[in-house]
Amino acid sequence: MHRLHSFYAKLFEIDIFGHIKGFHPVSCAQRIANWYLRFMDNNRNAPAAPAHPSNPDQNIDQTMITEQLITGNGQLLRDHDLLQYFLAIVSPHSDTRLLASRLIGKFGGLAELLSADGEAIQANSGMSRANTALLKAIHTACLHLIAQPVRCQPMLTSWPALLDYLRADMAYLAHERVRILHLNSKNYLIKDEIVSEGSVDHAALYPRKIIKRALDLGSAALILVHNHPHGESAPSREDIAITKKIGAAARSLGITLHDHLIIGNDGCFSLRSKGLL
Structure with a gap:
């Protein structure tokens, strides 16, 4: 996994969305990919998560979540928290709380959303091409990381x-x-x-x-x-x-x-x- 640090740095530091330049989520990307596999292993047969956070009026703290991801505590985050965090990267001045809840409710979870067709994601009210592209980039990055041993062994x-x-x-x-x-x-x-x-x-x-x-x-x-x-x-x-x-x-x-x-x-x-x- 460490060999892919430069890949993720290049992937997320490209200034294609205007608000991502300078963001350095090398560790975050690893945590996201690890979370993605843990989600499938641990929650495959679990009941669906609620479509909204336990307190829908409570916004997540972006700084707190950044710290959790970098320090290796991302597994404690809910689907809704992670999705709201991703959306806020592109739209830092928008209220992404309700949009995250609608998307989780429609697709059934973050893994299902990331796996969905890009056009199907963008068809939802409030989803820009930039937001959609970021979600698909995260999914693609996870697949690149997971596929590395398959390609090399x-x-x-x-x-x-x-x-x-x-x-x-x-x-x-x-x-x-x-x-x-x-x-x-x-x-x-x-x-x-x-x-x-x-x-x-x-x-x-x-x-x-x-x-x-x-x-x-x-x-x-x-x-x-x-x-x-x-x-x-x-x-x-x-x-x-x-x-x-x-x-x-x-x-x-x-x-x-x-x-x-x-x-x-x-x-x-x-x-x-x-x-x-």
Whole structure:
């Protein structure tokens, strides 16, 4: 994580919003990313947080929250506090309290909000392009940090890091996404490729296109991944059938299908670990 300090410094010090220049949240960015993973691990099955703070008339103290983030106590902050803090970076003279409450109420939580489509976020009254861009930048920064071990190590020896990355990117999407991880003969990542974006309950998965793409890239192995929006990660009959079809086609050409992972609100389901591959 320490190797990414310069990345975050550059990301947040660029003066694209007018009020961010000079803000130095290197430690804050790490705390945000750590909070993001803790949120998914500890609150995946927890009841939804209230859409407003316990005292909606009480504004957060920006200086206090800055100190908590820098000193490593960011885990004590509520979703609402963090969101209000982010919004106030761009709009320091606006009352962001009610806007934060509305957004948390609509999307269900900060993780869901950060994962949402940028256009869907900006469509909310009070959200400027600058505010929306900052939230998406925070989400992107978290994904860059979480994905670092996946990019630098053999995939099969960094499995927990891979699952963290996939959950962070896909667990809170409102639509289905299919991605293929292409690996070389030493199981290092060649390409992480999103191949389909679908509706709330369907995204296309075409075996012939997947195998052709693997041959084009010279892939020695594949990992299939897709998510179940707002649902359990257990596979459907169609999921199992298409996995076996892709696995057989891959084997016939000397390509290994390591796994098919399904990301849901309840975690991650591995078809290989359940003997379904």
